[in-house]
Amino acid sequence: MPQWHLPEGEGLPGRQLVEGTLAAIVVLDAQLRHLYVNPAWAEISGLPASAFLGRTLGEVLPDLQRPDDVLAEVLADGRPRETTISGTTGVSSPLGQRLWRAVYHRVELPGQDAGLCGIGVEISSLRSYLDDLETAHLRLALLDAVATRVGTTLDIETTCQELSDFLAPSLADMAAVGIVEEEFTGAPPPRPGFVRLRKVRGSAPAGMEWLLHQMGGPGPYIDIPRGVATRHCMDVGRPWLGNLASDDLFQKVTVDPERTRIFRAAGIHSLLIVPLITAGRPVGVVLMGRTGTSQPFSDDDVTTIQAVAARAALSVDSARRYSHEHTMALELQRALLAEPRAPHPGVEVTARYIPSGRSVLVGGDWYDSIPLPDAQTLLVMGDVMGHGFQAAVTMSQYRSLLRTIATDVMGVEEILEEFDRQVAQLGLDRLATCLLAVMDPQDGTCTAASAGHPPPAVLRPDGSIDILWLPAGPPIGTGLGGYEPLTATMAPGTTLMLYTDGLVERRGTDIDDSVQEFQGLSLSADTPLDDLLDTVLARLANGAYEDDVAILAARQHHHAR
Incomplete structure (x- = not known):
């Protein structure tokens, strides 16, 4: 098939402009096959120009989203159009998916039907910046929301329910909150080396309420030994993530094999545990799960949930201290009375x-x-x-x-x-x-x-x-x-x-x-x-x-x- 070539010769400003620019420039025939590829596009794609000649974009780089419908319109009416090209090439990028903004013009080619000339500029960094900015705005909105929706009362049960309702379903499919128990009135204390968590509140999709009742066993408390993910999470003050977790990984959270079977029966594939930390000490922990077709937790999810937990921990701790002090005060009042x-x-x-x-x-x-x-x-x-x-x-x-x-x-x-x-x-x-x-x-x-x-x-x-x-x-x-x-x-x-x-x-x-x-x-x-x-x-x-x-x-x- 005929191929289009830039005019030869030294000092030609057109050739220098096309081949010296950082913008990607291609010339396509009426069947959208490449007649010319400038060095910038060859470098971006990781392929020599010869790999493109006589072939369409889909044949050379199948992982790129192709704007063929837009190109057909330009060929039909001759009006230039802008479009985007996204995807990956043979050149790795820290940005992952790459994005180009391109404009296509219809051009008359010597001895053949009209073709197209495309000029594109990569905007991946700008898109990444805008995405990061949008993520930051969403995160700030969530933090503003948690400040108004969690801790509306000084009742510990209500506060923990507000937190679990806030997290599920907006950030997880299910969420459960446990509070570190320091007073053991009416129950024997935990064994040495164990931390007692009081199961407070949780949120789950309709029909899965049974999961909240069976998580952690039938009693109101869970005594957690060292070596369990939940305990390690509280000890070090950092979240624990188990995306697409195996049964062995679930065992690090649950200890009891029966709890693993419960998670599997509920369709939970990913778990995230985040400690509730105030003044450098844990006051509780939040366990979240994603089920079914929900995506695993991303790094952004973890960062956002950590920020939410840090904000909510203040409300939970205030409610917990209020509950404790109120009980003591009431006992004092009764004793005096x-x-x-x-x-x-x-x-x-x-x-x-x-x-x-x-x-x-x-x-x-x-x-x-x-x-x-x-x-x-x-x-x-x-x-x-x-x-x-x-x-x-x-x-x-x-x-x-x-x-x-x-x-x-x-x-x-x-x-x-x-x-x-x-x-x-x-x-x-x-x-x-x-x-x-x-x-x-x-x-x-x-x-x-x-x-x-x-x-x-x-x-x-x-x-x-x-x-x-x-x-x-x-x-x-x-x-x-x-x-x-x-x-x-x-x-x-x-x-x-x-x-x-x-x-x-x-x-x-x-x-x-x-x-x-x-x-x-x-x-x-x-x-x-x-x-x-x-x-x-x-x-x-x-x-x-x-x-x-x-x-x-x-x-x-x-x-x-």
């Missing part, structure tokens, strides 16, 4: 303390029941202002002081007067509100007085609810005194409810209006007191308490009189 004294047989008493959902701090709420002479029972509800351990310690002092004062036979207003006087003399810097009520089953009465405390609610035998609006005296600790009692009748079966302001106080709502919500509750007078308190707590606050809540219910038995 202790149990109220047993009332007289004619009165049944039940009480609850619910810590605020927004703070790990204990508070100053307290309650008590104190048996008095003549079958009377003194009921106490108090609230030291402020939060924290100091408020709880002050509460314990107030509670003990009030118990001492109440041993003398006095009316509720006199007890409050003496209580206020002694607290003021002690110089304690925290005021307290307090409500006292004496139930007298023999007389069928209840006498109450308030030191700035919310009024009690009375559940009558017919199910109606009254609010005892008491004269409001000053808080305890002011030294002002001036408390007035109020006496109400209490038929057998009547229930008196005392509470702190955390039960009814709402942001933006007058507390008197919130108190009156009690009267709108539908309650049964025959409901057991424990169930009654559950109902009141659920209906008035829906479990979302902005402050600590203490509530006490006292019921006069039908046979009391």
Whole structure:
């Protein structure tokens, strides 16, 4: 077949331009066979020019994506067009897939049909740069997203569920989170040299939830020895990757051969384990898997997931510490609060303390029941202002002081007067509100007085609810005194409810209006007191308490009189 040649001769500017340029230049005939290849394209392809002559691009370099349809259009209408050529040649490149941008013109060839002249420039580095830039933007977007979607609460279970839901399915098909367990209350400690992981939360595709339940065994804990991939991952602080893992590789993760069979049954072919590290120590670990037709984890995937894990580890650690401190604080509160004294047989008493959902701090709420002479029972509800351990310690002092004062036979207003006087003399810097009520089953009465405390609610035998609006005296600790009692009748079966302001106080709502919500509750007078308190707590606050809540219910038995 005829071949096209550049004009011979020294000093020809056209020849120097074509053969000296770094751009690839080719001339094709009407059948897209090469008539000419310049040195730049020969160097790029790794083949001599003679390898191209008389052959199409697909015949010479089959791994390149060919723009034959675009070239046909240029031949047909003579309008130049740009196109891209991508793929690999015989010359290796650190960029992997290579990319050229080329423009083709129709040219008249001497003695034959019109052909094409193509001029191309490699843009692989630019494409790689743009890809890297896009990857970086996606990674930053993920990190921004994890900051808003993981750690929305201080509940450890919720935080770990948010993390696993974030990772699967966006970055893996399944994800499970385990937390390093340092307290072994209620369970024997792990053997020496083992680390205990508490299985917290996980995410898996629909129909594969069974996988999460069976991973790591049936119990809530996994004790991990040295030499296992999960343990090594936490010890060195680096991820462990098992792409297209063999059974032997799975064994390094699971130890138990049964777990390997579970992974295989779920179709998992690749695993990635990433430690959750804060302040240089592991607080947990995330295990991710890809299944079925999903691609193995790439280096970019690993880098991105590491960044997500580092950001999420802060939230997980905060939630874990909150959970631990909150439990300790609650135990301290209960220890300081202790149990109220047993009332007289004619009165049944039940009480609850619910810590605020927004703070790990204990508070100053307290309650008590104190048996008095003549079958009377003194009921106490108090609230030291402020939060924290100091408020709880002050509460314990107030509670003990009030118990001492109440041993003398006095009316509720006199007890409050003496209580206020002694607290003021002690110089304690925290005021307290307090409500006292004496139930007298023999007389069928209840006498109450308030030191700035919310009024009690009375559940009558017919199910109606009254609010005892008491004269409001000053808080305890002011030294002002001036408390007035109020006496109400209490038929057998009547229930008196005392509470702190955390039960009814709402942001933006007058507390008197919130108190009156009690009267709108539908309650049964025959409901057991424990169930009654559950109902009141659920209906008035829906479990979302902005402050600590203490509530006490006292019921006069039908046979009391």
